[in-house]
Amino acid sequence: MVFLxxxxxxxxxxxxxxxxxxxxxxxxxxxxxLEQRSNQLARTLVDQGVIRGDRVGIFLDKSIESAITLxxxxxxxxxxxxxxxxxxxxxLDYVVKHCGIHHLVTAxxxxxxxxxxLASSDSPIECLIGAPAIEGIRARHISWKDISLTSSSHxxxxxxxxxxxxxxxxxxxxxxxxxxxxxxxxxxxxxxxxHDVYSLRAEDRLTNHAPLHFDLSTFDFFAGALAGxxxxxxxxxxxxxxxxxxxxxxxxxxxxxxxxxxxLTQLLTRGALDQRDLTALRWIIFGGEPFPMKxxxxxxxxxxxxxFSNMYGPAEVNGCTYYHVPxxxxxxxxxxxxxxxxxxxxxxxxxxxxxxxTDNTPGELLIxxxxxxxxxxxxxxxxxxxxxxxxxxEEHPHYYYCTxxxxxxxxxxxxxxxGRKDRQIKTRGYRVExxxxxxxxxxxxxxxxxxxxxxxxxxxxxxxxxxVILAPExxxxxxxxxxxTLKEMLPWYSVPQKLTxxxxxxxxxxxxxxxxxxxxxxxxx
Amino acid sequence: xxxxxxxxxxxxLHELLNGEQxxxxxxxxxxLVSGLVDSLGMVRLIAHLEEKLSVKIPPExxxxxNFISIDVMADYLKTVQTS
Numbered sequence: 001m002v003f004l005x006x007x008x009x010x011x012x013x014x015x016x017x018x019x020x021x022x023x024x025x026x027x028x029x030x031x032x033x034l035e036q037r038s039n040q041l042a043r044t045l046v047d048q049g050v051i052r053g054d055r056v057g058i059f060l061d062k063s064i065e066s067a068i069t070l071x072x073x074x075x076x077x078x079x080x081x082x083x084x085x086x087x088x089x090x091x092l093d094y095v096v097k098h099c100g101i102h103h104l105v106t107a108x109x110x111x112x113x114x115x116x117x118l119a120s121s122d123s124p125i126e127c128l129i130g131a132p133a134i135e136g137i138r139a140r141h142i143s144w145k146d147i148s149l150t151s152s153s154h155x156x157x158x159x160x161x162x163x164x165x166x167x168x169x170x171x172x173x174x175x176x177x178x179x180x181x182x183x184x185x186x187x188x189x190x191x192x193x194x195h196d197v198y199s200l201r202a203e204d205r206l207t208n209h210a211p212l213h214f215d216l217s218t219f220d221f222f223a224g225a226l227a228g229x230x231x232x233x234x235x236x237x238x239x240x241x242x243x244x245x246x247x248x249x250x251x252x253x254x255x256x257x258x259x260x261x262x263x264l265t266q267l268l269t270r271g272a273l274d275q276r277d278l279t280a281l282r283w284i285i286f287g288g289e290p291f292p293m294k295x296x297x298x299x300x301x302x303x304x305x306x307x308f309s310n311m312y313g314p315a316e317v318n319g320c321t322y323y324h325v326p327x328x329x330x331x332x333x334x335x336x337x338x339x340x341x342x343x344x345x346x347x348x349x350x351x352x353x354x355x356x357x358t359d360n361t362p363g364e365l366l367i368x369x370x371x372x373x374x375x376x377x378x379x380x381x382x383x384x385x386x387x388x389x390x391x392x393x394e395e396h397p398h399y400y401y402c403t404x405x406x407x408x409x410x411x412x413x414x415x416x417x418x419g420r421k422d423r424q425i426k427t428r429g430y431r432v433e434x435x436x437x438x439x440x441x442x443x444x445x446x447x448x449x450x451x452x453x454x455x456x457x458x459x460x461x462x463x464x465x466x467x468v469i470l471a472p473e474x475x476x477x478x479x480x481x482x483x484x485t486l487k488e489m490l491p492w493y494s495v496p497q498k499l500t501x502x503x504x505x506x507x508x509x510x511x512x513x514x515x516x517x518x519x520x521x522x523x524x525x
Numbered sequence: 526x527x528x529x530x531x532x533x534x535x536x537x538l539h540e541l542l543n544g545e546q547x548x549x550x551x552x553x554x555x556x557l558v559s560g561l562v563d564s565l566g567m568v569r570l571i572a573h574l575e576e577k578l579s580v581k582i583p584p585e586x587x588x589x590x591n592f593i594s595i596d597v598m599a600d601y602l603k604t605v606q607t608s
Contacts, residue, residue, distance in 0.1 A: 061558070086560060236557065236558055236560075237555075237557035237558055237589050237593070239564065240557050240562065240563060240567055241557070241564075241567065241587055241588055241589055241592060243584055243586070243588050244587075244588040244589045244590075247588065270584050270587065271584070272584045272585035275585050469565070472568060472572055503569055504563070504565045504566065504569075505565075
C-alpha cells in the first residue's frame with residue numbers, strides 16, 4: 001500500500017522493475033535500480049546514525065544522484081531538506097543550523113561549496129555522505145562507492161504518513177528563510193491530485209525542470225513515480241540555452257512539461273521551436289507566476305497539439321487550483337484565471353477582517369486541503385499568522401492557510417488572480433495593485449519582462465517604479481515612448497513615476513524576478 | 526582566431542561579471558554549469574558578437590555544443606565567419 005512517498009517507487013519496482021524511472025544527461029535508472037540504490041543510501045544513513053524524524057540535507061546539482069537521494073533519505077525515516085547550491089554561504093549556514101542538519105548528502109564536485117558551508121566553527125554537520133575527504137574538515141565522510149557496497153534490500157522506516165517527508169526553505173518577507181514542512185500525507189496527496197488532473201500514465205515522460213528546493217520538483221518526481229512514468233532531469237546548462245532545451249524536449253519525447261512562464265517565453269523567442277518535433281507533448285503546465293498573454297497566445301499557436309494548463313498554489317499548500325486553457329482563447333488580452341480547486345480542497349475568499357465573502361467581491365484566498373503544509377519549521381510566530389480558524393463548528397473548526405493572494409470569483413466559478421496582498425499600495429491617495437501595473441507594462445510589444453515596485457517618496461508616500469527588459473530587436477525604444485503608451489492604458493495615479501530599462505534582473509533562487517532587490521536598489525539611489 | 530577568444534572573454538568578464546571571478550574564467554571553463562553566464566547574459570553576449578564580427582548567429586545554433594566554453598564558441602564562430 002502506498003502511504004509514504006517512497007512507497008510509489010517500491011511499488012513501481014515490483015510491477016515493472018525494468019521500466020525507466022529517471023534520465024539525466026547520458027545516464028538512466030530503472031525503477032528496480034532506483035529502488036535498490038535508494039535502499040543502499042537509506043541503509044548507509046541509518047548506519048551513520050540517522051533516526052526517524054531527523055532532517056538530512058541535500059547539497060547536490062541536478063543529477064541521477066539527486067533523485068536517489070530524496071528517496072534514500074525518506075526511506076531512512078528522515079525528512080529531506082534540499083539546499084540551494086547557488087545560495088550565499090550565510091543563507092545556507094542559517095538553514096543548516098535552524099533545521100539542525102547533522103547529515104548532508106553531496107557529491108565530490110561540490111567540494112568548493114562544502115568548504116564554505118563547513119567553514120563556520122559551530123556547524124552542526126557531522127557527516128558528509130557522498131563526499132571525498134576534504135582537508136581541514138572534521139566531519140566524517142562516506143563515498144558514493146561505499147554506499148554502492150551496502151545491502152540493497154528493503155528497509156522499514158516505521159514512518160507514518162503524518163511524519164515529515166521534506167522541508168523546503170523559501171524566502172521570508174523579513175529576510176530569514178522559512179522552512180515549509182510537508183508530511184508524506186500532504187506530499188502524496190498533491191502527487192495524487194496531479195496524477196488525476198493530468199491523467200498521468202506509465203507511458204508519460206515528464207521533465208524535472210526545477211531544482212529540488214523549488215516545490216515544482218515534487219510534481220515531477222512524486223506524481224511521476226505514482227504513475228510509474230519516466231522523469232527526465234533537465235541539467236542546468238539547458239536552462240541557459242533554449243535551443244538546446246527544445247532539442248532535449250524533442251529527443252526525449254517529453255509528454256508532460258511542468259515549468260515556469262519565464263522558461264516558456266525563452267523557448268518561444270529563442271528556442272527554434274519551428275525546427276523541433278514536439279508532437280509528443282501532451283501537457284504544458286505552468287505555475288509560479290502569471291504568464292503574459294501575448295506569449296501564451298503565441299506559444300499555443302506554435303504548439304497546436306499540446307494542451308496548456310495553469311496551475312496555482314503557494315508551496316505551503318502545493319498545487320491547489322488549475323485551469324486548462326481552452327482553444328481558441330476567447331479573449332487574448334485578459335489574463336487567464338487560476339481556475340478552480342480540485343475536489344479535495346476548499347477555497348474561501350475573505351475581506352480584511354476575515355469575513356467570508358460570497359458576493360464575488362475581491363479578497364484574500366484561503367485554502368483548506370489535504371495538500372497543506374504542517375507549518376513552518378520552528379517558527380511558532382509565523383505559524384500563528386499563517387492559518388485562520390474559520391467555518392466548521394466550535395467543536396470541529398476548520399483550519400485554512402492564508403495565501404496572501406488577492407482573488408476574485410468570476411461568474412463561471414473560476415478564480416481570477418489579482419495580485420499579492422502585500423503588493424497593494426497607496427500612492428497619491430489611491431489604491432494601486434502593482435501586479436496590475438506590471439501586467440499592463442507587459443502588454444507593450446517591445447517589453448520582454450517587467451517588474452513594478454514601490455519606492456518610498458517624501459513623507460510616508462510611495463511612488464511606483466517599473467524596470468523593464470526590452471526584446472533584443474527593440475533596443476531603440478525609450479522609456480519616454482513606453483510611459484506615453486502607458487498613460488493611455490492606466491488611470492493617472494497608476495502610471496509609474498519612473499521607468500528604467502535593464503539588461504538583466506536580480507532573481508530569487510526559484511528564478512522569479514527579485515522585486516525586493518530592485519526596490520532596495522531604487523530606494524538607495 | 527585567438528582574437529575571438531579574447532573578445533568573448535573580455536565581454537563576459539567586464540560586462541557580465543563586472544570584472545569579478547577572473548580566476549575562474551579560463552578558455553575551457555564550462556560556462557553553463559559554473560553559473561558564470563545566465564540565460565540573459567548569453568543573449569547579450571550573442572548580440573555583442575553579432576555586432577563586433579558582423580555575423581548572424583541563428584537561434585538554432587545557440588546550443589550547448591556551440592556555446593559551452595570560450596574555446597568552443599571561438600571554433601563555432603569560425604564556421605559562421607567563413608560561410
